[in-house]
Amino acid sequence: MRIVLLGPPGSGKGTQAQKLGRNLGLPHVGMGDMLREALKNRTSLGERAKEFMDSGKLVPDSIILELLGERMKGTKEGFILDGFPRTLEQAKRLGALLEKERENLDAVINLKVREETILRRLPGRLVCSECGKVYQRANLSSSTQRCPSCGAPLLSRTDDVSDTLKKRIEIYLEHTHPLIDYYKKKGILQDVSGEGNPQEVFDRIVKILN
Template sequence: MKLVFLGPPGAGKGTQADKVCAEVNIPHISTGDLLRQAIKFETPIGLSAKSYIDKGQLVPDSVVIAMVQERLAQKDCQGGFLLDGFPRTIEQAEALEGITGLDAVIDIEVPDENLVRRLSGRRVCMRCSGTYHIDALTGNTCPKCGNELTQRADDAPETVLNRLSVYHKQTAPLIEYYRGKGLLREVDGAQPLETVFADIMSALGQIK
């Protein structure tokens, strides 16, 4: 099964992708992880990507596409894969189409106000790296080590709204692109974790 997962920051895309991959036994390919690995191991693609990042520039499509193509050519992808974080643009989607076909594109939809609540409510412990949500806390100290909890800069409400605005602007055309190809399956990500997973598996079960 060849899948792409779309969804805004905070939609629980990574969690659901892991569960689906374990269920259908395919690799979970996160382009963010691929990029970090390529840079860490100083592969030719990694060095190329690093040269752009070091200048504060976006990694060009050509580099990202080459990295994804290289990963999809590996043996464990022969029976399928789940792409998370790619494609992000129509150009990337068209390039992916030139590399491989897809069985479905899962779009996990969550209202922006829910996402702002989810993300801006996150607190992290700088000592033990624990991550918590204010809804589950009784104070502002880490339940594990007692250290004071802080909010990451990119979890501030105004930053979250900006990230969501960028996501919608970038991804809206992509959603329509895949809808037009009959590949899009929309799932309500505001539901409980297990319900979202059940809905995804139900959508995948309908693939002819």
């Protein structure tokens, strides 16, 4: 099965992707993790990505797609993709990449969460000032002050966190709207409520996939 998980920052998307990967025996391919790994291992793609990151630029799609292509070579049985695609352009390029391998996506899970719910989940969370990734304080070592995914400072004061998150959610919705339409037209989009506890959300996803 080839599954894409979509959801705004704070929707619990990463947690669900991990759970789903374990449950279905499929690799969880997180874009942030993949990039971090490439940087750590100093692969040639990682080095190229680093140049952009060091100069404060976004890593271009072409590099991300190459990374993804490499990663997917070992995933004939399928994958859970989390953090990619983020734009319509990326979705089309992912489609082309899969088509080349005569593969296609089975489902795109769109986690829907109300903004109030995301903000209510905030106490004890840290949010990245740059990429908007949300972390549980308990899951990071106490000395961590920077985003493990992109290296930017983490915000912990509730008002900073909520301002940053509100902005991130807005940007997210703006960018993913065309993406969601695109997958809807392909007939593979599945809206799933992200309200409730992680197990409840997980049960909903599994029910839809069965």
